[in-house]
Amino acid sequence: MKTIRTDVAVIGAGSAGLSAYRAARAGGKRAVLIESGPYGTTCARVGCMPSKLLIAAAEAAHALAAAPAFGVHPGQVRIDGEAVMARVCSERDRFVGFVLEGMEHIPEEDKLRGHARFTGPRELQVDEHTVVQAERIVIATGSSPMVPQEWQLAGPRVITSDAVFDWTDLPRSVAVVGTGVIGLELGQALHRLGVRVAIYARGGSVAQLGDPQVLAEAARVLGAELDIRFQTQVAHIQPDGEELLLTSRDAAGQERRERYDYVLSAIGRKPNVHALNLELAQIALDRRGIPLYDRHTMQCGSSAIFIAGDADDELPLLAEAADQGKIAGANAARFPAVQPGLRRTPLTVAFCEPQIATLGAGYQALCASHSGRFAVGMVSFSNQGRSRVMRQNHGMLRVYGEFGSGRFLGAEMIGPRAEHLGHLLSWACQAGLTVDAMLDMPFYHPVVEEGVRTALRDLAVQLAKEPPSPQPCPDCTPGT
Ligand SMILES: Cc1cc2nc3c(=O)[nH]c(=O)nc-3n(C[C@H](O)[C@H](O)[C@H](O)COP(=O)(O)OP(=O)(O)OC[C@H]3O[C@@H](n4cnc5c(N)ncnc54)[C@H](O)[C@@H]3O)c2cc1C
Numbered sequence: 001m002k003t004i005r006t007d008v009a010v011i012g013a014g015s016a017g018l019s020a021y022r023a024a025r026a027g028g029k030r031a032v033l034i035e036s037g038p039y040g041t042t043c044a045r046v047g048c049m050p051s052k053l054l055i056a057a058a059e060a061a062h063a064l065a066a067a068p069a070f071g072v073h074p075g076q077v078r079i080d081g082e083a084v085m086a087r088v089c090s091e092r093d094r095f096v097g098f099v100l101e102g103m104e105h106i107p108e109e110d111k112l113r114g115h116a117r118f119t120g121p122r123e124l125q126v127d128e129h130t131v132v133q134a135e136r137i138v139i140a141t142g143s144s145p146m147v148p149q150e151w152q153l154a155g156p157r158v159i160t161s162d163a164v165f166d167w168t169d170l171p172r173s174v175a176v177v178g179t180g181v182i183g184l185e186l187g188q189a190l191h192r193l194g195v196r197v198a199i200y201a202r203g204g205s206v207a208q209l210g211d212p213q214v215l216a217e218a219a220r221v222l223g224a225e226l227d228i229r230f231q232t233q234v235a236h237i238q239p240d241g242e243e244l245l246l247t248s249r250d251a252a253g254q255e256r257r258e259r260y261d262y263v264l265s266a267i268g269r270k271p272n273v274h275a276l277n278l279e280l281a282q283i284a285l286d287r288r289g290i291p292l293y294d295r296h297t298m299q300c301g302s303s304a305i306f307i308a309g310d311a312d313d314e315l316p317l318l319a320e321a322a323d324q325g326k327i328a329g330a331n332a333a334r335f336p337a338v339q340p341g342l343r344r345t346p347l348t349v350a351f352c353e354p355q356i357a358t359l360g361a362g363y364q365a366l367c368a369s370h371s372g373r374f375a376v377g378m379v380s381f382s383n384q385g386r387s388r389v390m391r392q393n394h395g396m397l398r399v400y401g402e403f404g405s406g407r408f409l410g411a412e413m414i415g416p417r418a419e420h421l422g423h424l425l426s427w428a429c430q431a432g433l434t435v436d437a438m439l440d441m442p443f444y445h446p447v448v449e450e451g452v453r454t455a456l457r458d459l460a461v462q463l464a465k466e467p468p469s470p471q472p473c474p475d476c477t478p479g480t
């Protein structure tokens with residue numbers, strides 16, 4: 001067994017780990033980056049990039065299918081599944097190639113291959129070959145897709161999103177389980193590429209939405225295009241020749257059996273923290289076994305251990321992994337004099353169509369933190385001018401503002417160009433703008449942003465009213 005001594009050890013060479021390694025080095029410290037799997041990051045290999053490539057192909061097919069409504073007839077449309085997957089894979093490999101090039105610029109002595117686990121609060125063992133003694137450690141181990149054990153018994157045709165990007169052709173049919181972001185993005189893309197898709201939702205959730213009105217609209221709009229089975233449990237999956245036989249049970253107890261080429265488990269991802277021997281790290285864990293940490297410093301308690309990215313399960317997104325990694329790496333370098341880093345206004349986008357975005361404080365969080373102290377404005381896109389011009393007049397935006405200060409707090413939406421409207425609104429939120437200040441900004445015509453203005457005007461009207469249920473202040477109400 002070899003022993004290495006270093007200032008900072010980073011576990012995981014994904015987006016968070018690379019960012020942490022660079023920040024630790026920039027802080028003037030020696031650092032090692034330990035990776036057990038392939039280099040290239042989840043985002044580039046099997047996440048953000050290949051999924052958006054598949055969606056881009058689906059959008060091309062959908063544009064042709066939608067063209068006749070404009071009086072444009074593209075003729076016989078043929079989807080060449082092998083060509084679709086060939087482009088997805090070759091462009092994906094290009095993105096992975098950039099990451100691999102970056103890895104080559106990291107000195108060999110800073111890179112270690114193998115699975116790291118704690119043997120003490122400042123010591124790791126990598127496979128059976130190296131002991132790393134580190135003054136500070138960053139956990140950036142990412143997350144893995146979940147598949148219930150009983151589904152795994154049905155064999156290799158029960159897959160996760162990882163497997164989709166290894167396909168060399170499109171299958172005939174896929175059952176997608178889960179109406180989270182992955183289920184909706186991949187389910188809709190495959191549907192638009194001519195694959196028979198059914199999406200099973202055990203409840204009524206849709207992507208990251210928490211506002212009941214936006215959620216109901218999203219279920220209605222997406223349900224109009226896709227075969228989504230809400231309130232339907234997957235009861236059993238069994239192999240059946242070259243296919244899988246899926247038995248589902250709806251809310252009324254009605255059973256249904258259908259055959260699919262694949263079942264795609266999109267029921268969430270779990271942080272990779274359970275094979276780290278965290279009990280030897282001497283840090284406090286929550287009830288799911290995830291280290292407790294300060295979200296501004298990424299420090300676990302007062303220890304020399306930091307965490308970043310999907311591993312902490314706070315908001316498992318690429319931009320968050322990069323930000324958190326930078327904060328964790330910089331603080332590992334300057335430990336014990338840790339400093340709060342920049343945490344931005346939360347922003348999420350689901351690239352289904354219509355797109356779904358949330359930003360700032362979500363509706364559910366506001367109900368808990370701002371009960372009786374926030375107002376809601378809304379716009380439906382059904383009659384919004386530009387959206388109607390483009391035949392993308394579906395969805396709804398709900399915006400939230402604070403009584404008294406008039407500050408803009410956040411929004412949830414499904415609708416056209418949500419990725420762009422989400423950015424616009426999250427920038428206003430982070431800048432701490434009031435609703436009135438936002439309405440003073442320029443709005444061109446005809447643009448979907450005029451829909452945002454309608455929602456903000458509605459919010460301004462609501463904010464000018466009395467709060468719905470004034471909360472008496474117990475300390476200053478006479479007699480209390
Ligand atoms: C299909 C899909 C689509 C997505 N689309 C988007 C999107 O559009 N936008 C967006 O913002 N986000 C998206 N995401 C989420 C995004 O990809 C992740 O949030 C991000 O990649 C997480 O980065 P990370 O560094 O935390 O994890 P990773 O990149 O997974 O890195 C963790 C690394 O740690 C290694 N590791 C784990 N345990 C150990 C150990 N014990 N020892 C050594 N190494 C270890 C792993 O092998 C891995 O390489 C998507 C995810 C998926 C799956």
Ligand SMILES: NC(=O)c1ccc[n+]([C@@H]2O[C@H](COP(=O)([O-])OP(=O)(O)OC[C@H]3O[C@@H](n4cnc5c(N)ncnc54)[C@H](O)[C@@H]3O)[C@@H](O)[C@H]2O)c1
Pocket residue numbers: 148177178179180181182183185200201202203205206207234266267268269315316317348349350351
């Ligand atoms: N555009 C993006 O930014 C993007 C795209 C893809 C993934 N991601 C990230 O990846 C993460 C994981 O995505 P995901 O879609 O796998 O998870 P998710 O947590 O978003 O959704 C999981 C879904 O599965 C359902 N579910 C859970 N257990 C189930 C069960 N046993 N049977 C049936 N349904 C079940 C849940 O109710 C939920 O609808 C997301 O949280 C997101 O942060 C982001």
